[in-house]
Amino acid sequence: MKRIVLGVQYDGSCWSGWQTQPNGHTVQDTLEKAILRFTGTVVKTTCAGRTDAGVHGIEQVVHFDTELERNAYSWVNGVNAFLPPSVAVQWSKEVTFVPDSDDNFHARFSARARTYHYVLFNSKIRSPMWNNRAGWTFTPLDVERMSEAATYLLGENDFSSFRASGCQAKSPVKHMYSINIRKQGELIVFTLCASAFLHHMVRNIVGSLIFVGGGRREPEWMRELLLSRNRSLAAPTFMPDGLYLAKIDYDEKWGLPQKNADETMHFLSFT
Incomplete structure (x- = not known):
C-alpha cells in the first residue's frame, strides 16, 4: 500500500x-x-x-x-x-x-499551521473584473487601524466570537501566529496564519476588521469582542468570494514540493 x-x-x-x-x-x-x-x-x-x-x-x-x-x-x-x-x-x-x-x-x-488570504476590492464602484475573485466594500478603509485591531487576536485564544453556529470543531481555542494586512491600489489583502481555523473564522474576522477600518468601531473593540466569546457581537460573516486557502505547513521530513505563503500571492495578481 x-x-x-x-x-x-x-x-x-x-x-x-x-x-x-x-x-x-x-x-x-x-x-x-x-x-x-x-x-x-x-x-x-x-x-x-x-x-x-x-x-x-x-x-x-x-x-x-x-x-x-x-x-x-x-x-x-x-x-x-x-x-x-x-x-x-x-x-x-x-x-x-x-x-x-x-x-x-x-x-x-x-498539518502544523494553515494560511489563508482574503482579497478585498475597496472602491466606491464594484468591478466585474474581480467578480467571484474578491470581496467588495465601498467604504474607504484605513489599513493602519485594521492592523492595530488585528494585533489583539495574536497568540492562543478562544475564538468563539468568530465561530459559526454550526462549527463542529472540538475546541474554539486556536493559536493565531500572524495577521498581515497590505494594500496596493484598490486591493487589500488579509493574510492569516493559525494552527487551525474554525468554521467561517476568517470571514468573520475580516468582517469585523472592516468595521474597524471603516470607522464603525475602534481598534480596541477587537480585544473586547475576542474576550466576550459572543458571536452575536461581531460583524456579519463576510462574503466567501475573496477567500483563498493558500498554504498548509508540514514538517520538512515529508519533503512536499510546496510553495511558501508569499509565493502564493502571485496567483492573486498582488505582489
Whole structure:
C-alpha cells in the first residue's frame, strides 16, 4: 500500500465547497471521479481543511492510499486529463506508509499551521473584473487601524466570537501566529496564519476588521469582542468570494514540493 499526497488548486466559485455531497457537485467528488477515470480504482481522499462554497484553493493538500504504481508526473497529468478547467493537481508526492502506524503522513492531522488570504476590492464602484475573485466594500478603509485591531487576536485564544453556529470543531481555542494586512491600489489583502481555523473564522474576522477600518468601531473593540466569546457581537460573516486557502505547513521530513505563503500571492495578481 502507498500513500499519495497531492497539491490541488481550484476556483471555488462554481463548486458547492470541498466536501462530498449527494449532488456530487463538490471539488472532492470531482477529484475522486477523475482519479477513478484515470486508474479504474475507487479512492477516498482526505483533505487538510474543508472549504465552503465559493472559497478558492491555491494549495489544498489531500492524500489517499492505493496499491497502484505511478510516478509523480503520471499522477499529476493523468488525473488532470479528467478534471475540469476550474480544478487542477499541481504536484504529487509518495510518502512512506506503514500500516497501523501512528507516524504516517495525514493531510489534516500532520498539518502544523494553515494560511489563508482574503482579497478585498475597496472602491466606491464594484468591478466585474474581480467578480467571484474578491470581496467588495465601498467604504474607504484605513489599513493602519485594521492592523492595530488585528494585533489583539495574536497568540492562543478562544475564538468563539468568530465561530459559526454550526462549527463542529472540538475546541474554539486556536493559536493565531500572524495577521498581515497590505494594500496596493484598490486591493487589500488579509493574510492569516493559525494552527487551525474554525468554521467561517476568517470571514468573520475580516468582517469585523472592516468595521474597524471603516470607522464603525475602534481598534480596541477587537480585544473586547475576542474576550466576550459572543458571536452575536461581531460583524456579519463576510462574503466567501475573496477567500483563498493558500498554504498548509508540514514538517520538512515529508519533503512536499510546496510553495511558501508569499509565493502564493502571485496567483492573486498582488505582489
